Amino acid sequence: MNRHVTPQNIGAAIAALEARFPSSVSTGKSARRLHAGDESHHEPSEPDIVVHPKSTAEVVDVVKIAARNRVPVTPFGAGSGLEGGAIPHRGGISLDTSELSEIFEIRPDDMIARVGAGVRRLDLNQALRDTGLFFPVDPGANASIGGMVSTGASGTNAVRFGVMRENVLGLTVVTAEGKVVKTGSLARKSSSGYDLTRLFVGSEGTLGVVTEVTLRLHPIPDAVSAHAGFETLAGAVNAVTDIKRAGLQIGRVELLDAPLVDVINRRGDMRLEHLPTLFFEFHGAPAEIASLSGTIADIVSENGGRSLEWPANAEESRVLWETRRDCLAWAKAEREGAHSWPTDVCVPISRLAEVVLETREDVARSGIPAYIVGHVGDGNFHCVFMLRPEEEAEVARLSDRIVERALAAGGTASGEHGVGLGKRKFQQQEHGAEAIALMRSLKAALDPHGILNPGKVLPDT
Ligand SMILES: Cc1cc2nc3c(=O)[nH]c(=O)nc-3n(C[C@H](O)[C@H](O)[C@H](O)COP(=O)(O)OP(=O)(O)OC[C@H]3O[C@@H](n4cnc5c(N)ncnc54)[C@H](O)[C@@H]3O)c2cc1C
Structure with a gap:
């Protein structure tokens, strides 16, 4: 473990946080253990203190105390990350965003929602249920919107609706100096000024703490699901490319290899041939999809696919996508x-x-x-x-x-x-020395004392 906090600094920060937030901080063992890890394989590391701010103003105070005492602050959303991003690797403060949980406004006519960073994605979609709209970005976990912004999350729906970068219109961010910056607007597009919104999307809590998010919503589409087994993995992948080239609107398409299909057959409610398999969702009016199903079947067959199986009803479609969601957990249990x-x-x-x-x-x-x-x-x-x-x-x-x-x-x-902890060592190779140097300059400009989630994203110097 690489702890950089001196006992004096952390002691002063804890005293200041306890005085400012008498009922929203904890230094107890169980709270610290709960915020020591995420869902990744990376080694947990406990923070010295956990804080649960309830508003942007409270986040400002937490960050100012951290800055004054040069103590690290690591934002913690739902802790579902898979690269160790929320692990307080160098100790200090775990800033838990779960109480930034207000849905401030839903504007159905503009197809926009403005939410607190701690709102969970499933709760947002529940709140949207009577509007005919939904927020499509769907990492497998019930992540927080702030965490999804910060990892640049996506999921099964991204092929149709894009990833977080395309679906975030604006942010409220607390900087490392405790300033409140608002980015973006309610407009669905803009070419005004530097794109600060997208600078913070994917920055993993290293450039600022996101407290509010304005999101682009979408009409819930008419959807039809299907699945097909393929003689080869390559055939399954090539079928997807051909279907896209044919101009068919794919809502989702997920590949599962043959060993995972075996797990599904042992543990789930679907019975599939022992083959690499694609789960599809097509979007469009049912008549439109029905008229195109011949083309889809031809493409599948040309790529060594078996005949497409179409679920008989909504319940079978639900089982198909729940199977996709759960199959890796079943594999682990085996x-x-x-x-x-x-x-x-x-x-x-x-x-x-x-x-x-x-x-x-x-x-x-x-x-x-x-x-x-x-x-x-x-x-x-x-x-x-x-x-x-x-x-x-x-x-x-x-x-x-x-x-x-x-x-x-x-x-x-x-x-x-x-990137979190796990992919830092590949950053230089992927982006090149000049791009990494520019990233370091941005980090130094926005976080001069290096208090925001230190030890993440950028490789060691
Ligand atoms: C079963 C399972 C399936 C998954 N499937 C997918 C998938 O399909 N696609 C996908 O993209 N991900 C997937 N994930 C990973 C995870 O759900 C996403 O990375 C998600 O975006 C993390 O959100 P979180 O709220 O849990 O963030 P956390 O894990 O708490 O934090 C993630 C990072 O964001 C930072 N952060 C959190 N909140 C803020 C904030 N308000 N301001 C600034 N920084 C912040 C943290 O410091 C950390 O660096 C999956 C995870 C699991 C367990």
């Missing part, structure tokens, strides 16, 4: 003593089949159980290892090779989970 280690690369779609196949072969040689799922329409896939502690070193090597392969193909070390 190996006693195992924990998961997800990887998250994204490559140009034309290179996806080759990168997935090489990964599959490399991983198979190790004998460690691993499953491939992918948001294939975007070129993003996860190889998720279910490993036992003694296999960590080997999985670290395999995971590094997946990133190297993706970078060699012109891709990125992280499609959606962020």
Whole structure:
């Protein structure tokens, strides 16, 4: 562990926080343990104190106390991150955003919502249920909107509705000096000024603390689901490219490899052929999709696919997407003593089949159980290892090779989970020395004392 806080500094910060927030701070063991880790494989590290501010003004006070005492502040959303971003790796303050939970305004006519950073995505969609609108970005976990902004999250719907970057219109951010900056506007597009909104999206709490978010909403689409098994993984991936080229509106398309299909057959309610499989959702009026189903079936068949299976009703569609959501947890449960280690690369779609196949072969040689799922329409896939502690070193090597392969193909070390602790070592290779130097200048300008989530995103100097 790499703690940089002196006992004097942290003692003064704790005293000031306890005086300012008598009922919203905790130095107790259980609160500190709860904020020591996220859902990643990275080693937990406890903060010295946990604070639950209730407003932007309270966040300002927390950050000012941290700045005065040169103590790190690590924002904590729902703690569902998969790269260790919310781990207070250098101690200090864990700033829990869960009480920034107000939905300030829903403007159905503008298709916009303005929410506190601590609002959970499922709660927002519940609040939207009578408007015919929804917020589409859907990481598998019930993440906070502030956390999703900060990791640049996406999920199964991204191929149709875009990722957080496309769906955030504006932010309220508290800077490292405790200033309140508002970015963006209520307009759906803008070419006015530097794009500060997108500077903060994906910055993982290293440039500012997000307290409010203005989001773009979308009409809930008419959707029809389907699935098909394929003789080869490459065929499954190529079918997606061909369907996109044919101009069909794919709402979601998810790849599951054959070992994961086996898990589903053992644990779930669906019965699938032992083949790499695609789960689809098409958007459009049912008549439109029905008239195109022949084209879709032809494309699937030309790529070595079996006949498309269309769920008979809404309940079967629900089961299909719940299966996608739950199958990795089932896979983990099948190996006693195992924990998961997800990887998250994204490559140009034309290179996806080759990168997935090489990964599959490399991983198979190790004998460690691993499953491939992918948001294939975007070129993003996860190889998720279910490993036992003694296999960590080997999985670290395999995971590094997946990133190297993706970078060699012109891709990125992280499609959606962020850099956190795990992908820092690839930043220079991915972005180049000049881009990293520019990122360091931005960090130094916005956070001169390095108090905001130190030790994340940027590689060590
Ligand atoms: C089962 C499962 C499935 C998942 N599937 C996906 C997926 O499909 N796509 C995907 O993108 N992710 C996925 N994730 C990862 C995770 O849900 C996302 O990264 C999510 O965006 C994290 O949100 P959070 O609120 O949990 O943030 P946290 O984990 O609490 O924090 C994440 C990062 O954001 C920072 N942060 C949090 N709140 C703020 C704030 N208000 N201001 C500034 N910085 C802040 C933290 O410091 C940290 O660096 C999955 C996770 C799980 C457990």
